[in-house]
Amino acid sequence: MADGVNVRREDTMTKLAINGGSPVITDLRMPRWPEFDESDERALLEVFRSGQWWRGGTVEAQEKSAVGFFERRFAAYHNADYALAVNSGTTAVEIALRAVGVGHGDEVIVPDLSFVVTASACLTMGAYPVFVDVDPRTGQIDPDAIEPAIGPRTKAICLVHFGGYPADMDRIPEIAKKHNLALIEDSAHAHGSQWRGRGVGTFGDFGTFSFQQFKSLTAGEGGILTTNTLDRWRAAYSYHNLGRLEHKGQYEFYLVSSNLRLTDLQGALLNSQFPRFEKQVERRNVAYKRLDAKLGAIPGIEPQPEDERITRRGFYYYIYRYDSEAFKGLPRERFLEALKAEGVPGAGRGYGSALHTYPLFQEMEVPSDRSNCQYKYVSCPVAERLAAQEICTLAHQVLLLDDAQLDRIAEAVAKIRENADELL
Ligand SMILES: Cc1ncc(COP(=O)(O)O)c(C=O)c1O
Structure with missing residues (x-):
């Protein structure tokens, strides 16, 4: 029974929810999408x-x-x-x-x-x-x-x-x-x-x-x-x-x-829907800045940059870049699983692949005189890296949550970083 004792001791040391610890967020309800009345x-x-x-x-x-x-x-x-x-x-x-x-x-x-x-x-x-x-x-x-x-x-x-x-x-x-x-x-x-x-x-x-x-x-x-x-x-x-x-x-x-x-x-x-949409746009434009500040303060997390030429932002996703090096090498997919376990709603990775890598393009026969369109040989290293390893997203409804709830999303990310050892 020595194994059973070991398992129990590990449990009590665990902090991350994915390993049985208490989640940061237990009572957060995502706004229904679409909202209607x-x-x-x-x-x-x-x-x-x-x-x-x-x-x-x-x-x-x-x-x-x-x-x-x-x-x-x-x-x-x-x-x-x-x-x-x-x-x-x-x-x-x-x-x-x-x-x-x-x-x-x-x-x-x-x-x-x-x-x-x-x-x-x-x-x-x-x-x-x-x-x-x-x-x-x-x-x-x-x-x-x-x-x-x-x-x-x-x-x-x-x-x-x-x-x-x-x-x-x-x-x-x-x-x-x-x-x-x-x-x-x-x-x-x-x-x-x-x-x-x-x-x-x-x-x-x-x-x-x-x-x-x-x-x-x-x-x-x-x-x-x-x-x-x-x-x-x-x-x-x-x-x-x-x-x-x-x-x-x-x-x-x-x-x-x-x-x-x-x-x-x-x-x-x-x-x-339109008047509601206009108000939602306003709220998201306040919320993303708060999330940028909180998440951007965590090493290894980089929100999209502020640019004064962008005078208002619409959202399908809130996007941030994840640097696994700053999380002791924890791969993005494992980070996202841990984030979901901490109770963060709407956490994802976007589409997950650079477009040219889809079978649609990889298997397409294109006349050989089109050097730009030989999709098997296309190389877009930044898009490939962002899609496969770095991009993380939150669904746009997340930006309709209140400030206290947004702060807890950042707390959950910080908690995973501090305890990344548990997942390695
Ligand atoms: C960037 C982009 N373009 C076009 C479309 C196509 O829109 P629809 O699903 O309304 O055909 C989508 C849908 O998700 C999209 O994300």
Whole structure:
């Protein structure tokens, strides 16, 4: 029975919850996501009872619809001249690429760190993504990596504001302009983010957003494009509506395209969610700074850097970098397990892989004259390291917790660092 005695003695020495110690957090309840109440029910019922569940066929009906109202509201919030609601964030990126003229055989420069759609959307029109590396501190596309990747077939840059933190909107639009490339900002993570006081999604040809279930503004599914150019809006409109033109007849078709429209039930929900969303953005902008200060004081934890050009942050995730060396070599995955055991909700690692490493790309046969697109040989060491070892995330709902609860998340991280020996 000597073994049993040993085990018991170890138990009493244990501090970490993953080993049987008391968790730092026992009573924390994550805000339900999405948050909703009777006002959302009323908004949905109103459209439901009207019997008009789509946004309508004529321009006048479309403008009067709940979707039309939401488009104007969202455009104003992001300082865009025009917006077009569509049925997902994925189709928003596809429409944007088509509307700027990306077609078969073109190349599109994308960051190697994102959700797959930023890179895979162009495949649906026979174009190829060209992966470039990211900045090690922000996780955003590295402007210095873009120009070397530009070739004669490059048509566009499709970047992401990863996690909601804006990519460099001083330098990248300049690069796009200099090389006559279209610029698309995949802003699926970045509702509410601003660069120098202006909403993201307005610095290039198009911004694209998602309203899928887990996004910071949701209707279960949905998406929207923003643009400051009427011609771009018109092209996007046509691609989302079966190739119709805005002021032409219902049965006149001009483009190869699909039905990618948003329903008015979703429009109603987005409208009723919107005031709540605005308040949530404000709260998250206070909360992230507190978390930055508390977590940033722990050696080995590095939040995304403050940048005075970023005047407001939207969030899909709160991102911080984990340096296992400062945790005595404790691998990130083990750190995250320990963090969950301490009662920290919504703790994750983002998507976990650099995009070019997915089988989708690794197994793709690409003509050999495309040296930039031989995905087996792509190397983006920063994105690979961040994705596989360093990036840690907290779901955006965490930033709706109160200050005392946020402080306990930092306490849990500090506790794991102090007791990392227990896990080695
Ligand atoms: C960066 C990014 N782009 C595009 C999308 C696609 O959005 P949707 O799920 O609405 O199609 C997502 C969804 O998670 C995303 O994270």
